[in-house]
Structures are given as structure tokens and as C-alpha cells.
Amino acid sequence: MDELKSLKNKWANQKFDKQYSAEELNGLIQKKSKSSIKYIFYLSVTEFFLYISIPFIVPNYYESFDYYKSLNLYEFSIATSVIGYILLLYFMLRFFRNYKRISVTDSVKGHLSTILNTRRAVNQYIYFSLGILLVFLCVVMYSALLFDENLIALQEKKDSIVMIIFIIGLVISLIIGVFGLLYYFLYGRLLNPLKKNEKELMNINH
């Protein structure tokens, strides 16, 4: 029993070898922060801007609308693009608003939650975008099989329809796989320990 008290006493009076002088401390606080929040912020902003710049990066992006027209999907493709940009705007606003709320003077639980919520806004955006993309691709593919003359011609050969579906499936799984890996390495290492800590604090409160 008393040993715990003596340990506490020692704890209170412990001395550290390294004692910084006022000048040294003054120098320390001028240095650049290595905070990982900064990296999460830059990565997230980059992602949003990558999505904004899709029309400029993807070759023949605008010409593809002519193709959708030939499949009777012009209005559908415009509507999906508009919904995509509304979602982008909504999630960007949420992201920046949460980012501004991150404060190191918050309680540990509050701090963890604001960081994770900031990042969640980006993740949700990506899930929604991928979802819309997937629905859009399926609709386009279905219509293409009905209206695209080249594809109709191909369908007449028996095996090629299976091949087409197989290749399309492979491409979609590859895209999702690459995204998954990228996210695992980019954010998993930064955010998993935070999630674990948040969960532990939540458990204390339950």
C-alpha cells in the first residue's frame, strides 16, 4: 500500500537529465510541426481536387456524352454529373467545417472524434462517388448491349458476350482493389491507431 505512495512521491519529484534552457525552448517553438493532421488534410484536399479535375484529365471526357446520347442516356448522364458535383460540394463543405473544428485543446476524446469525423467526410464522399459510378456503368453497359451496334454485332458470336462480361467484371474489381490497397496504406497506418483509441474511450463511457 505504502509502496504505491512512495512511487507517487518519486514520480512527483523525478528529475530528467535534459533540462532545456529558456533560449533552447524559444528555439524549439519556432520549429516546424510534424503533426500528422497536416498530411491527412493535404491528402484529402488532393483527393477532392482530383475528382474536380476528372473532366480535364480523362481523355475524350466531353465526347463521351455524344456516345451516351446515341444510347438514349444523355439526360441520365447529365443528371449523374450534376448529382456528382452537388455531392462533392456538400462533402467538401463538411470536410472544411470539421477541419476547422480540430483543436488540440479539446478533450482527448473530442479531439480524436473531430479528426476521425473530418476524414469520414472524405471516405463517405468516395463511397458515394464509387456507388454512383458503379450504377452509371451498369446502366451504360446495359444500354450499350441494347443499342450499340458494335456490341450487338459481337453478341451474335456466342462466346463473346461471356468474355465481355468477364473483362468488365475484371476491370471493375481491379479498380476497386487498387483503391482499397491505396487507402489501406495511405490512411490505415495513420488512422487505425486513432480509431482504436476512440473506441477505447467510448467503451469507458459505456
Add this chain to the structure above:
Amino acid sequence: MSSLKNEADFVILLNENQNLVHKICRMYTDSKAAHDDLFQEISIQLWRSYDRFEGKSKFSTWMYRVGLNTAITLYRKEKKRIDSGVLQDNIPQIAVEEYDSEIDEQLAWLYKKINAFSEIDKALILLYLEDKKYDEIAETLGISSVNARVKMNRIKKRLKEMINDRHDG
């Protein structure tokens, strides 16, 4: 940005309380280099949030919050910092020995034991050893006072068991 007077006041305050920052660094790192890195990061974060602190909350609560938040959330250890060298096997061990030799033997044992605890438990142990009241612990971590009390009792029990095991072993 804060004025020069502010900066001077802050440095005095940090200087007076640097032992607390050292304790957090010692708990959350396992080498001198990482300790110094974390000390620097906590100092920067304290200075950046100094404007928001002045008068608004209890000094120690502000300091614990910033220190723990930095150690737990903002700061990720650069584990690979010595890996590129050829002497990979020798260096980390020397670093640890050197680290432990400077303090009281019982405290060195305590820090070594604490190392195996989760980051949140480390925060609880720190606040327990610092003799903080349940309200302040609750406010620092963002949990309720009742739960802070329950947790503190468990931490106390675990520490006692650790001490007993040490004598038995």
C-alpha cells in the same frame, strides 16, 4: 500571431513545467531521439494554442490536454529512423539502455511496465500518478466523472498488483 511579450511569458511557463512534458514524452516513447522529437512537437502545439488557453481553462487541464492529444493523436512515431544504417541490430538496444540509466531504478521499472499499456491507459496512469481529481481527469479525457473514478480504481489496483508481482518475482 502572439506578441513578443506573450512569447516570453509562454517560455517562462513552459520552462517551469517542462518536467510534466518530459513525463509524457518518457511514457509515450521508447528512445531518447523519439523523446526529444515528441518534446518539440508538444512545445510547438502548446505555443500554438497558448492564445486559446489564456484564462479560459485551468492551466494544468490545458497542458495535459495538449500534451496527451499530441502524444496520442498528432504524433506518429517515425519507427524507421535508424533502420537505414548497417548497425541495425546494435543501435536500438544501446538507445534503450542509455535511456534507462538516468533515472531512479523503481521509476525505470515503472516506465518499462507502462510501456506495455495502451495509449489511453497510459493517459489514465499519468493522471493517476499526477494525483488529479476525478473531475479534471474526466475533463481532460472527455469521459464522465463517474467513469473516471471507476477507471482510476482499476488503474490503482493494477499498479498495486504490478508492485506485488515485482516483489514475488
